[in-house]
Amino acid sequence: MRRMIIVLTSVMVLSGLVLALADTVFQPQIQANKHRALQTSLAAIFPKATKPQFKQLPIKKMTIYRGTDASGTLLGYAVGIVTNGYGGPISLLIGLSADLKKIVGMEVVEDSETPGMGARIADDWFRNQFDGLNPLQTITYVKNEKPDSAKNQIEAISGATISTKAVLSGLNSSIGEAVSLIKASSGQQESNK
Amino acid sequence: MTDITIEAPTKQRSILFEFAKGFVKENPTFVQVLGMCPTLAVTTTVVNGMGMGLATLFVLALSGLVASAVKRIVPGEVRIPVYTVIIATFVTLADLFMRAYVPPLSKALGPYVPLIVVNCIIMGRIEAFASKNPVVPSLVDAVGMGLGFTVSLMVLGALRELLGHGTLFGVDILGPGFRPMLVMVLPPGAFLSLGILMAAFNAVKDRNKLVLVGG
Numbered sequence: 001m002r003r004m005i006i007v008l009t010s011v012m013v014l015s016g017l018v019l020a021l022a023d024t025v026f027q028p029q030i031q032a033n034k035h036r037a038l039q040t041s042l043a044a045i046f047p048k049a050t051k052p053q054f055k056q057l058p059i060k061k062m063t064i065y066r067g068t069d070a071s072g073t074l075l076g077y078a079v080g081i082v083t084n085g086y087g088g089p090i091s092l093l094i095g096l097s098a099d100l101k102k103i104v105g106m107e108v109v110e111d112s113e114t115p116g117m118g119a120r121i122a123d124d125w126f127r128n129q130f131d132g133l134n135p136l137q138t139i140t141y142v143k144n145e146k147p148d149s150a151k152n153q154i155e156a157i158s159g160a161t162i163s164t165k166a167v168l169s170g171l172n173s174s175i176g177e178a179v180s181l182i183k184a185s186s187g188q189q190e191s192n193k
Numbered sequence: 194m195t196d197i198t199i200e201a202p203t204k205q206r207s208i209l210f211e212f213a214k215g216f217v218k219e220n221p222t223f224v225q226v227l228g229m230c231p232t233l234a235v236t237t238t239v240v241n242g243m244g245m246g247l248a249t250l251f252v253l254a255l256s257g258l259v260a261s262a263v264k265r266i267v268p269g270e271v272r273i274p275v276y277t278v279i280i281a282t283f284v285t286l287a288d289l290f291m292r293a294y295v296p297p298l299s300k301a302l303g304p305y306v307p308l309i310v311v312n313c314i315i316m317g318r319i320e321a322f323a324s325k326n327p328v329v330p331s332l333v334d335a336v337g338m339g340l341g342f343t344v345s346l347m348v349l350g351a352l353r354e355l356l357g358h359g360t361l362f363g364v365d366i367l368g369p370g371f372r373p374m375l376v377m378v379l380p381p382g383a384f385l386s387l388g389i390l391m392a393a394f395n396a397v398k399d400r401n402k403l404v405l406v407g408g
Binding site: 008015030033110114117 | 237266267268270274275278279281282285286289290292293294296300303373375378379
């Protein structure tokens with residue numbers, strides 16, 4: 001009986017020590033990978049900018065990054081949105097122009113949508129449809145007809161309406177709020193000066 | 194409390210046999226039909242199959258080695274929890290390593306890397322082999338089984354990637370004229386491919402046996 005306890009306890013302690021050591025060795029690299037993946041997605045929203053820099057705004061409710069180029073000029077903002085897709089959560093980054101009047105880009109950071117079907121939300125033709133749309137007006141989708149970007153429409157992915165809807169519902173429910181949060185935060189910064 | 198006696202070592206067989214049996218005779222996928230969860234879930238491409246196979250091989254080899262080394266110290270009553278902790282430790286090591294150095298593969302395999310803990314091939318080899326045999330044969334047995342598993346997953350991944358994407362290792366093989374059979378990379382394709390390969394594997398295996406008996 002006593003031997004059982006001793007053996008089991010020592011195995012657990014030993015395992016804990018090994019894992020704690022391994023974690024300290026690998027964790028910095030894992031964090032660096034995460035950071036790099038995020039920076040790549042952020043930079044992809046503003047492809048023309050040279051050496052874009054991103055700073056997270058001090059807002060608790062949402063993850064919003066403020067992007068500036070090498071000379072410090074404001075490029076725009078990137079809003080992190082998580083929505084529920086067909087195969088699990090979809091994590092998106094939505095780019096907003098500096099004056100907050102236009103959507104300038106959409107990046108899929110993470111998704112578990114069906115390959116060849118819903119996963120096409122990451123395809124260029126689908127993502128590019130969002131460029132120039134109005135973030136303050138509801139975005140809708142059309143099927144089998146040409147979308148009218150003046151009416152804030154995009155074309156749904158055929159065979160993947162659920163994924164299309166998921167992206168739109170995430171966008172429509174959060175982007176308006178993001179715009180007001182950015183305005184409030186930059187207003188604060190102005191008044192602090 | 195009754196003592197569980199450790200069974201006498203199984204009949205001594207050559208090291209080469211212990212290594213080779215994992216490939217055909219006792220192939221974990223096509224003969225033992227073990228570890229079906231990762232087999233079906235991650236074999237959408239050759240690379241994913243290989244990654245899963247190698248991660249399993251690593252855990253299988255090291256936990257087999259440790260389990261065999263500690264078999265005289267561990268009382269029979271607590272051997273299962275001890276083995277589970279040993280396996281979980283190596284799985285976590287493999288998971289951390291993959292997240293640090295091969296993030297795309299780690300992302301593609303998702304939760305199936307941590308799930309190696311409950312892969313029945315590993316517990317199966319420890320219970321059936323490592324806990325009854327010396328260290329060297331246990332390691333050889335585990336490496337053979339792990340490689341057999343890796344090759345099986347790669348064959349399955351190759352069939353699905355070729356038909357589902359028209360590529361192998363991400364390189365276009367079938368050309369632009371080929372229309373990908375999407376179903377092959379979806380869950381139904383996993384069952385179809387596994388069934389076809391298992392039938393083919395057993396047909397070849399049985400034919401060889403008949404020849405041996407007849408000859």
